[in-house]
Amino acid sequence: MERTYTIHDLFAALRRRKVIALVVSVIVLATGAAIALLTPAEYTASSTVQIEPRRLPVDFFPAQGVAPFEDRMRTIKHGILARPVLEKVVKETDFFPDLRGDLDQAVEKLRRQVEVRLEGEVPGGPPALLFVVEVRGADPRKVKAAAELLPRFYEQMTREVLASQARALRETLDAQTTEMSKALADHERKILGFKLEHAAELPEMIDTNARAAARAQALVEMHLSAIADARRRRNTVLASIPEGPSAPGMSEAALDAAQRRVQAAEAAYGPQHPDVRRARRELDEAKGRRDEEVEGYRKGRVAEQLARLDEEVSEHQQALTGLQAELASYQKRVEAAPRWGQELAARSRDYEVLRAKYVSTVSRRADAAAAEQLLAADGQALFRVIEPALAPTRPSAPDRGRMLLLALLASVAAGLAAAGLAEWLDGSMRGPEDAAALGVPVLAAIPRIGPRSHAS
Known part of the structure; x- marks a missing residue:
């Protein structure tokens, strides 16, 4: 039958395996401390931008005229994280010096370090017109510059798209108007001739x-x-x-x-x-x-x-x-x-x-x-910066104190686990109880002889 351990037995096993527990705890603690101390600091900068409420005519820009606010914000988020915008930011700020030769990887990495979210939205109330662009990185000056440039470059791209749409639409309507004007003149001439004839x-x-x-x-x-x-x-x-x-x-x-x-x-x-x-x-x-x-x-x-x-x-x-x-x-x-x-x-x-x-x-x-x-x-009227990005003075990550605390807890847990595993793998008998577990009757027990530290 299986033996039931008491608290006294557990402490006795821990005393027997204290060397193993201590070694494992020190190794885990040293590793966690190294990770906490050697992890590079990460800085965060953010800028708050307001969407101008004035909208262009619905017929020409339906995305700004009749789209729900949630879809509009989703469009803004995808627009800010679009590849052309991120490419311009990467080139302008030299955000990843080690990835200058691999622009694709740099863009993907920057996309993971940028977050766009709503600001000031109240459940059940009117939609907010503010969004926050947050950028994380190792260089505080670069994250500040990126947080400022992302909405600016997106606005430029949006204005270029809208201007090209309006220009193309106007040119198309000009051609249609000229063609229809000629057709109208031809119809009027035919109707006049018909009236004169009859x-x-x-x-x-x-x-x-x-x-x-x-x-x-x-x-x-x-x-x-x-x-x-x-x-x-x-x-x-x-x-x-x-x-x-x-x-x-x-x-x-x-x-x-x-x-x-x-x-x-x-x-x-x-x-x-x-x-x-x-x-x-x-x-x-x-x-x-x-x-x-x-x-x-x-x-x-x-x-x-x-x-x-x-x-x-x-x-x-x-x-x-x-x-x-x-x-x-x-x-x-x-x-x-x-x-x-x-x-x-x-x-x-x-x-x-x-x-x-x-x-x-x-x-x-x-x-x-x-x-x-x-x-x-x-001019610059699509967005308005409410809170410009500031260069962070302290890193936002990692939380080294928390990491050290976690490393300490992990080292203690690892030491106890190592001691328990060593005790479980050791097949030695240390008293009548272990012998009774084998089903053999105990005739006599020899008391401990010598110091406790040399007992097996």
């Missing part, structure tokens, strides 16, 4: 064309009425007979008188009587005079009136023909208005879309130019 057939001319058509229709009706009146008067002229007092009327009366005389002579004397034949001759002469007078009357008066009436009818018919053509033209314009209106609306719709895009692009170009000018005029 000026009388556009929808806005429907009322004008309708009024003109109504006026032409009224004139047509007026000319038709005038033609009907002229034809009526012509028929009246054709049906008119010469007046009694006129020469044709008198010749007509003489003819009637001659006819009555012939009839009276025939009734009184018979057809062959000389008076009858004379009356017949007078009748023929009267008829000839009547025909001459009637013909002269017709040629002198009726024909002239008929010619004047026919000319009037012809004039009215010519005007009527022109008015009918004009009326047909107005009706054609009214009928064509919807089709040309639809085509003009399609052209105008494309023009308005392009014009709205042009106005928006011009506005964005003005904003881009303003952002570019703002970046050029603001």
